[in-house]
Amino acid sequence: MQDYKKITELPSKYNDLELMDTATILTNMNKEDKLIADAVSLVIPEVTKLVDALKERFDKGGRLFYIGAGTSGRLGILDASEIPPTFGLSHDHVIGLIAGGDVAIRKAVENAEDDTVQAWKDLEAFEITKNDTVVGIAASGTTPYVIGGVKEAAARGLLTACITNNPGSPLTQAVEIPIAVNVGPEFLTGSTRMKSGTSQKLVLNMISTALMIRIGRVKGNKMVNMQLTNEKLVDRGTRYLVEELKIDYSEAEKLLKKYGSVKNAIDASKG
Template sequence: MSDYNRITEMPSDYSDLELMDTVTILKSINEEDKRIAEAVEKEIPAITKLVDALTERFNEGGRLFYIGAGTSGRLGILDASEIPPTFGLPHDRVIGLIAGGDIAIRQAVENAEDDASQAWKDLEVYKVTKNDTVVGIAASGTTPYVIGGVKDAAAYGLLTACITNNPGSPLAEAVEIPIAVNVGPEFLTGSTRMKSGTSQKLVLNMISTALMIKVGRVKGNKMVNMQLSNIKLVDRGTRYLVEELKLEYKEAEILLKRYGSVKKVIDAQKG
């Protein structure tokens, strides 16, 4: 293992946590959380580079893959799973893979993250192409499953990036576009599900939302391609149409149900 500064393993700035009262614990965690957005802000140039390169490939039919283990893998799957309902794209355009397979979403799979060759095997199931992009997610930046996956992907000509919390880590060194969010030591030493995980969620939100905007899945500030899968979303879509087309609510609702999406109604009415 390299001797780079492993920030995610540094001792907490707090001690004797078990002696703290509840409000002190919560205020201390909150103080640490306040630092996260500023740390993410410093990585906007790298995130910008990824979104622009990813958009170009996505418009050519490429897909976005997230690979990770544990919390990082679960966060990638969470982001990927929200693309179809929010933006109306098929589930196979943004895909999250986790070491150990789907069972690892709910429970730990022993040693799964230590297999450096498994991520590429998992990717090959999807018949990846050079238009695809692989983003490895690992707070430590040392997870063999993730490092092996991005190295193999790069060797086959795919665009590779990472989200990590250790600048200079093996993972950051292995990808074309490293996003290394230095949030400092965790409140609970080494518990990267906390600040590190929160920072990863923020970056994932930025990547996928910016991508969806740039590939035309948003109009104005509205989710015009969202799936109408429940009453709440039908109501939201109807209100979008009332605002955009100056329709009565009932008329907008009828049109929405007829066409199946806000965008299709707008295109039909304005076409």
Template sequence: MNYRKITETPSNHDNLELMDTQTILQKMNEEDKKVASAVEKTIPQVTKLVDALAERFNKGGRLFYIGAGTSGRLGILDASEIPPTFGMPHERVIGLIAGGDSAIRKAVENAEDATKQAWLDLKKHNINNIDVVVGIAASGSTPYVIGGLEEAKKNGILTAAITNNPGAPIARIADIPIEINVGPEFLTGSTRMKSGTSQKLVLNMISTALMIKIGRVKGNKMVHMQMSNDKLVDRGTRYIMEGLDIAYDEAEALLRKHGSVKLALDAGKN
């Protein structure tokens, strides 16, 4: 590899086992403070991705995340939050992990080394050229992700990559590389730490900004969220109270009648 694997460089801290608990936590926190600044530098590339996604989503396109280990799980986590938060169908944002669903809870040995498997997984969803594939890998060299991105590009599908090693293979392959240099991990090579945190922040940015761009947010409210429990019914009711300047009971009745904050607000204004 002709790039510097920052994620494997030695920690800025040593003799961790000799530290008392508070010092360990303080030093971890010192490292964590660097993450948001590193993410800030990627905003221009994230902007390109969100705008490209919005254009394709409005034509019926989908977002696919592919990854292994922590990166794969973070993609699945982000995808799984889209239906309850924004009321979108599950099949619009899809997370795929090396080793399949069983790898979400337990590591599947050698799954990330299966270069051809990601494309096979994507084809099960009838992926097409209005979709977008985002490969996530802290190292930037995960074969599962590399293979998936390469095949997606060959088939005319827009690709992006999220990595913590600038110049990594997936960054060179992707149409839109998002390279987050958070520096060495507190625990050398443990990319579930700063690298994982940075990936989660970027995924939050991508999906939330996308949902705003395609009209799933009104003002600053989740007006399309699913009313799946009492907490969310209460939240939705309060949104309607505020939006229509009405009493709680009236707002709740509107919500239960129409099934969504957006529909209740529209009905209340007509």
């Protein structure tokens, strides 16, 4: 891997950053950020393939696991953590794992990402089956924790995919469905929490949201299975019912509180 040329490590197009005033720094960062969505658009075929494969596996009781280190690991955990409140699916369907364990979510854990066997040990704790899918996330495409995890998962018959920012990297070669978003060099050389991280978040949004739509957790364009954990969400759900059922607000609120979710209220009213 030492000879592998990483796009994410190439020098920034900008130099003497410390001599720039704040407005210039921000303007140049924004110029680079504008390139991200176009780069993501080029990998839609691969994301489509993954979502369709995930749909088939979820219908059989499969789960989605994200594994990563550092920023990439945290982004996977973020995406997984938002599934229950947004789509009302229990937390054990989409699971994010990070090198170094939960403590690494907030603090860097020294050398954790260099362990080639720990990812599979972390996955084994969830009683992995062949209907499960493992997606490795690594901007560099060389993280040992991630590569070791997807290789072992593939050897055990699981579907494997990756999200990386280096096309042709070792990680892309280790998975069945490689998603490689080439966003070019970072504004701050090598700082993959910037463009690379943003592109990963966009792809994760696409994967999980499209999957939830495909497995029936959305109706129309509404989050009908969202968890009603605060007044804002109760109000949102009530307004969904007003629009869908053509009833007044107070009646909609009563229905929502009686049935516990927008979907249940709609089904009960139309059943």
